[in-house]
Amino acid sequence: MTDQKNLILAILLSVAIVFGFHFLYEKPRQEARQAELARQKALTEETVDVTQPRLTPGAAPVTEGPTGPRDRAEVIAAGNRIPISTPQLHGSINLIGGRIDDLSLANYHVTPDEDSPEVVLLSPVGTPSPYFAEFGWVGTEGMPVPGPETRWTADGGTLTPGDPLVLSWDNGQGLVFERVFAVDENFMFTVNQRVRNTGDAPAALSTYGRIQRRGTPETSGFFILHEGAVGVFDGVLQEFDYEDMQDTPDPLKTTGGWFGITDKYWLVSLIPDQSQTVDVRVVHQNATGADIYQVDYRTEAATLAPGQTVDTTHRLFAGAKKADLLDEYGDALNIPRFNYAVDWGWFFFLTIPFFHALHFLGGLFGNFGVAILVFTIFLRLLFFPLANKQYESFAKMKKLQPKMEELRKRFGEDRQQLSLKMMELYKTEKVNPLAGCLPILLQIPVFFALYKVLFVTIEMRHAPFFGWIDDLSAPDPTTIFNLFGLIPWDPPSMLMIGVWPLLMGVTMFLQQKLSPSNPDPVQQKVFLVLPFVFTFMMAAFPVGLVIYWTWSNTLAILQQWLIMRRMGVKMT
Template sequence: MQNNRNYFIAIALSVLIVLAWQFLYMNPRIEAQRKIDEARKAQQQTIEQVKTPAADGQAAQPGATAPSGQAAATETREQALAKTPRVIIDTPALSGSINLAGARLDDLRLKDYHETVDKSSPIITLFSPADTADGYFTELGYVGTDATGSVPGPSTLWTAPEGAKLTDKTPVTLTYTNEKGLTFTRTISVDDHFMFTVADRIENTGQAPVSLSSYGRVTRFNKPTTPSVYVLHEGFIGVIGEDGLIETKYSAAEKEAVTPPKATGGWLGITDKYWAATIIPPQQSAYEARFSHFTDGQPRYQADYKDDAFTLAPGQSVELKNLVFAGAKVVPVIDGYEASYNIPRFDRLIDWGWFYFITKPMFKLMDFFFHYFGNFGVAILCTTIVVKALFFPLASKQYASMANMKRMQPKMEELKAKFGDDRMGLQQATMQLYKEEKINPIAGCWPVLLQIPIFFSLYKVIYITIEMRHAPFFGWIRDLSAPDPTTIVNLFGLLPFTAPTFLHLGVWPIIMGFTMFLQMRMNPTPPDPTQAMIFNWMPLVFTFMLASFPAGLVIYWAWNNTLSVIQQAVIMKRHGVKVELFDNMKGLFRRKPAPSK
């Protein structure tokens, strides 16, 4: 029993992890996906029944607090795009258009990312107009007073030069002049990735001073179609001044708006698993931020800010600059923006989790191997080798402790025979034996406990980073972030039917289960029948439970088990302890003698 204590601790911890995953993530995800499919069919039927476009769905002019008010959305995306004048966006990474009504970014697609692993599938649509059911947009405007006159807001029609087109080489300049002599000149530029720069110049050509303040908002109507999970934050996010990182779930905002204290510096927006839209307001001005959910008209989620008011005297002008990130959360790109624009903690837009100090370096290591080998699956294998090498001294102590425990087994049996039912005497004698032989019975636990954060960090990297999305390995694994698509139930695709989800068992989970079986057979079967049953059935249980995990994580676990078997065999042999693997394997097929009569 002592020999297997460390292993059973590892099993218990692993079972806890897997059960939590199954009940907190997989079961809700399967059920939610069914509902999503049904909702999509119903929505499609509704769209087909729409015969005429709805009335103008633009939001009402924002008041003195923040933008609000949105009409119900019933139009198709094509109808909404054709309804207002637009400026085309065409860069190496983006396609879409700027809506001149409100100067909104409400039509944006990501050229390099497709909805499925099939390159012929549609590219990802990030932003859609407010008149559609999937409305999602970013808007920058101003809040004024009666003396200010009308200022740029949701319904303001900006003017663009004829034939204007926004590319990474050619910015676009929009203009608007109100009835009070205020002239707004907006220059929008974009780089070759996902960062827009919006520079406004406001000139007071009127006869009286005016007071106004700027605002910005990221607004979306729907939550992501895939259900949220505990290990990943999706929803509102921002770094607000001294308050630092703030993450607010959609469900929390539905109950009550989150309004951090007025701050200077930072950013705010909405994040999904792989995509995000954020606004980086002027970093020298104080502003009020808010994460909220509105139900007036079209229900919507909104991250917005409003600057303190400033005054423009006649003949005076002022310049303001906002940055808008809208695109894929590519790690080097996000890190580059943080450094080049001096955006505080912008790398936290990617949810690295509690073990940030482990997770991000692990990604960097995997990314290094990827750039060397060109395959993230190979990068996972190489990263596993590096992790095993780093933990080799601890693993050596663990297996040495196990070897010493095995060597002490005959003496332990003598003590059991000597003390019989005297548990206190047996415990004292056992501790004395450990002391004489210089054995620490819990030394083998520490490597297992220390590697749990490593496992979580690797899972986090595979699950959240867009670099893993649709990243192939070899053979049938075309997406390391998705489960193994094969299943033994239909003979790995030879039979023409799809296996039920709960019976889905791919090739790599089977390989992982076999390597786990070999690893457990490195130690003798426990004498206790209950422990022996757990010992025998655990690999099979894990095989089915991990079948729904990302293929990259299952490949890592299978490879890690294989390296552990080799490592344990080498260390035990060095300590003069017999490797039990082959004898234990033979014992499985050896017939037990019939009980004597």
């Protein structure tokens, strides 16, 4: 009875979690988002000191301009800017400060509708959510170096692939600074910082790069996905979520590597000269109630003699985390583990090849949803021998159920005697009740790795399937509670139970009917609730995952049915 009570309690708690999802998670999350937007409206132009990037946490920030956020288009229109135009990027460089602070992704839109706005990646200071990248110099005390208020002179027009942009500034004390921006066909900027000493005294300078984000962004909130600061330091991948950044990690020293801020699908990353040793810092600061997150690095100081010119090359990746493209950059530029900007997880030895297989099949069939179906077939074939053993064990157990029921009637509440007789029955009939468990355990890492691939890779974002599914990365947009759109009513999110989640629940129910039933009648009834619970739970997941789960269940049912028929087991 204790076991039954515990099981019933666990199921009731699961149901409560599902039905309370909207009120205990979704609603507070939306309220928190609104509160964050309100905080961002109070965001001023205060920031970590640009001229001293090694500013210790907690030191007073400096002011860059007027307070109060404004419309993004208004801020950009009011600036002195040079356009950026590539096949993948649209934006501009601010000649005040020489920042890359205006970028949108030309081939990625907010919704599956290609007429919807482009995804905005970077935004200038003065907008509700500033997010920018910047490079500069640090000199000795009293030495004028370019800063956030510096007005650069541009030599050139629009920055395009093959047409770099040169910015220059003279500090009036013998140092001429130049910043040369170049961009490729995709998402990689090359920034060459050049200083020429025309004076008669040596000058000591170091260079830096930084990425700054103001306001805590809304994250996916799933434990299997990292969002926040990320980087590779001396070959070791390190991740800091936004809470970790608030704990102000200690500065790190690395030779080469890369470091930046990642979202689910997008990455903004600094990439120093891979032969240089740099100091890297992950910084958090709170200014006027708003959080400021920064990742920066600084090179070692170099002395510039009179008449000498020094060049330092930096790179900036700002765009979509396309795995193949990250691999190409990593190989071409010798960037260590750059493809790990995609959160492959603990089972990377499975997730990476799974991704490449799905990507190949998606290109072959022209539909990522079809790729999921075909890959699932291959996966089921791979585990066919193990699944056969599992289902044969299930079939034998199901065949023995009448004899097991007789033993339960004979020995009633004498659990010890019943257990002994059950073991004798298993031995006589040569049945191992645990034989079906090992195949399941071996398949768990594989199925979890596939789930990870489908969840974190950008290739599934806004990828259509068939019919009403125009985005495999979003939940099924239909719901049974308005008869799949026939009734003009928009149910709350917790009632969005679409066609595919319902199909998944049906396949779970059919699998239960084919499997050996639990000997306890109370537990039998409790387990009948599980397909219903999982239908509600999976309805909130990306429909690509639900399609995979439904199709996998269907193949499993077919295999199990064939085995049971071959073994002469009665279908119930």
